[in-house]
Amino acid sequence: MISFDFDYYQAETAEEAVEKYLELVENNKNVSYYNGGTEIVTYARKDKMNFDAVIDIKNIPECTVLEENNNKITIGASISLNEVVEKNYFPLLSESSKVIADHTTRNQITIGGNITGRLPFKEALLPLLVVEAQVKTYGKEGFKTRPINEVFDKRMKLAKEEILIQIIIDKEKTKLPYYQERKVKQSDTDYPIMHMAALKDNGNIKFALSSLCAFPFRNKEIENILNDDSISREEKMNQTIDNFPVPINSNLRGGKEYKEMIFRNSLNDCLDQLRGEK
Amino acid sequence: MKAYTNNQEITLKVNGENYKVVVKPNETLLNVIREKIEMTGPKPGCENGDCGACTVLVDETPIKSCMALAVDMEDKAITTVEGLKNTEIQKAFIDKEGYQCGYCTSGFIVKAYSLLENYEKPNQDTVEEWLSSNLCRCTGYEGIERAVNKVIKNR
Numbered sequence: 001m002i003s004f005d006f007d008y009y010q011a012e013t014a015e016e017a018v019e020k021y022l023e024l025v026e027n028n029k030n031v032s033y034y035n036g037g038t039e040i041v042t043y044a045r046k047d048k049m050n051f052d053a054v055i056d057i058k059n060i061p062e063c064t065v066l067e068e069n070n071n072k073i074t075i076g077a078s079i080s081l082n083e084v085v086e087k088n089y090f091p092l093l094s095e096s097s098k099v100i101a102d103h104t105t106r107n108q109i110t111i112g113g114n115i116t117g118r119l120p121f122k123e124a125l126l127p128l129l130v131v132e133a134q135v136k137t138y139g140k141e142g143f144k145t146r147p148i149n150e151v152f153d154k155r156m157k158l159a160k161e162e163i164l165i166q167i168i169i170d171k172e173k174t175k176l177p178y179y180q181e182r183k184v185k186q187s188d189t190d191y192p193i194m195h196m197a198a199l200k201d202n203g204n205i206k207f208a209l210s211s212l213c214a215f216p217f218r219n220k221e222i223e224n225i226l227n228d229d230s231i232s233r234e235e236k237m238n239q240t241i242d243n244f245p246v247p248i249n250s251n252l253r254g255g256k257e258y259k260e261m262i263f264r265n266s267l268n269d270c271l272d273q274l275r276g277e278k
Numbered sequence: 279m280k281a282y283t284n285n286q287e288i289t290l291k292v293n294g295e296n297y298k299v300v301v302k303p304n305e306t307l308l309n310v311i312r313e314k315i316e317m318t319g320p321k322p323g324c325e326n327g328d329c330g331a332c333t334v335l336v337d338e339t340p341i342k343s344c345m346a347l348a349v350d351m352e353d354k355a356i357t358t359v360e361g362l363k364n365t366e367i368q369k370a371f372i373d374k375e376g377y378q379c380g381y382c383t384s385g386f387i388v389k390a391y392s393l394l395e396n397y398e399k400p401n402q403d404t405v406e407e408w409l410s411s412n413l414c415r416c417t418g419y420e421g422i423e424r425a426v427n428k429v430i431k432n433r
Contacts, residue, residue, distance in 0.1 A: 001309045008303035008349050010280040041345045042326050104340045104411035105327055189410060
């Protein structure tokens with residue numbers, strides 16, 4: 001039971017959802033979009049989140065698309081993580097998604113919710129960053145399709161009323177060799193200490209990281225270091241850590257030094273696998 | 279656009295029966311099933327999506343009812359443990375003592391039922407993946423595993 005009252009709207013189209021959002025905001029209402037609901041319901045129950053209304057977007061037809069055709073894979077924002085895993089159109093995304101939360105919860109967590117929500121881990125985002133996916137959104141200015149790497153900077157930078165509708169992936173890139181590793185403190189269903197995803201594209205590593213720092217990131221400077229054959233393995237690791245956008249954070253899941261050790265071990269394995277270096 | 283504000287009558291289809299209930303948008307499915315439909319099979323454990331004691335099927339898919347809003351469940355088929363009476367898995371839980379205090383049992387039965395509907399003979403990795411969604415604070419996992427394996431073995 002959530003301790004405060006709110007109104008619930010079920011949108012049938014993106015236009016309807018945004019129109020309702022703008023109308024409610026105009027009337028000084030605090031509004032949140034609602035997809036799988038796992039984060040909103042649990043946060044609201046703990047009074048960590050408050051709103052006057054939610055607009056459910058999971059009945060918008062474009063948000064429920066999951067298809068592979070021609071050269072593209074299209075994943076609607078309301079597709080659950082388990083559906084992503086079961087269809088397995090993009091193996092790296094499946095690997096990164098099937099370790100999030102637990103099996104039952106993955107029936108409720110949507111891919112859109114995972115990458116736009118408040119939780120900082122956003123693990124399904126990592127494969128999308130390295131594969132350079134496009135995101136289709138709908139807002140005041142209509143539909144827009146942009147590279148996810150331009151939209152994501154610490155968080156998804158969408159306008160207040162803007163909805164993530166779909167993720168579009170170049171099919172060829174989903175076949176590239178990849179490396180994925182997730183480390184947890186104890187239980188597999190726990191939040192991660194570190195989640196790493198990397199692809200090898202034209203001999204170069206594309207690399208994204210979550211949970212080690214305050215937000216997930218993909219960083220070109222780090223990729224240049226990882227792909228530079230003139231730098232020793234040890235030096236690559238040192239320079240990579242030096243180029244994190246923010247320092248590794250210490251929390252109950254692990255201290256900074258411990259997390260750094262975990263990262264170094266995983267990066268070592270990643271480079272072994274994708275660059276064949278020893 | 280469907281809108282739900284304040285108290286509103288909705289119809290929930292639970293275990294094949296339609297129930298008219300008056301709910302507010304802030305009520306979780308778990309709360310409405312227990313308090314308004316008066317089926318106490320789904321249990322409030324953590325109410326945070328961690329323990330799985332509240333697991334129900336919605337359109338044959340297991341979900342944690344503590345993380346779902348009741349107003350979102352109109353036109354969907356909900357199955358609680360009460361709807362799984364005399365199923366093979368329920369009998370196996372009794373035969374193999376897949377319970378200790380019993381609080382988590384309904385969630386485990388619903389989840390295991392769904393697993394066995396989806397897989398004829400799931401391997402141990404699949405069993406573990408599915409059932410690790412639920413927690414047993416008595417740590418009675420061996421009995422639960424025996425119950426699930428009994429059904430698999432009999433197939």
